[in-house]
Amino acid sequence: MRIGEVAEHLGVETHVLRHWEDVGVIQPERTAAGYRNYDNEMLARLQIVVACKGAGLSLEEIRVVLHSREAGRRAAIRRRRQIVDSDIKKLRNTRRFLDHVIDCRHSLVTRCPACSEFAETSHRNSGGPSFSVGHLAH
Numbered sequence: 001m002r003i004g005e006v007a008e009h010l011g012v013e014t015h016v017l018r019h020w021e022d023v024g025v026i027q028p029e030r031t032a033a034g035y036r037n038y039d040n041e042m043l044a045r046l047q048i049v050v051a052c053k054g055a056g057l058s059l060e061e062i063r064v065v066l067h068s069r070e071a072g073r074r075a076a077i078r079r080r081r082q083i084v085d086s087d088i089k090k091l092r093n094t095r096r097f098l099d100h101v102i103d104c105r106h107s108l109v110t111r112c113p114a115c116s117e118f119a120e121t122s123h124r125n126s127g128g129p130s131f132s133v134g135h136l137a138h
């Protein structure tokens with residue numbers, strides 16, 4: 001496949017594919033005339049790149065994920081995994097908070113200890129928003 005077909009197939013711009021090549025994420029073959037030629041293996045790889053981008057990985061992280069012999073691969077994946085775990089924790093707390101607010105009986109959220117706890121912990125750099133299950137009883 002030519003670059004234009006691949007770009008359309010994946011729903012990305014051609015300059016994005018060239019950029020991924022520039023930073024070493026993918027290296028398509030060239031035809032005798034010098035055109036990029038993407039085979040099925042390359043297409044499969046690009047679909048993984050798109051999926052990893054959607055999962056929030058950086059191009060450098062994707063580059064090391066794609067090649068099992070890359071130095072520091074495990075460390076990069078573990079770092080990303082820690083961030084995902086932390087994001088899951090934040091999202092769980094956010095959902096707990098939203099579930100609470102639906103039924104919060106305080107006239108003002110500032111008068112609710114549970115809502116206040118969420119607000120106070122949201123802007124801290126470490127740990128992210130916290131929402132205690134114990135407050136759910138109002």
Ligand SMILES: [Zn+2]
Pocket residue numbers: 100101104105106109112113114115
């Ligand atoms: Zn509340």
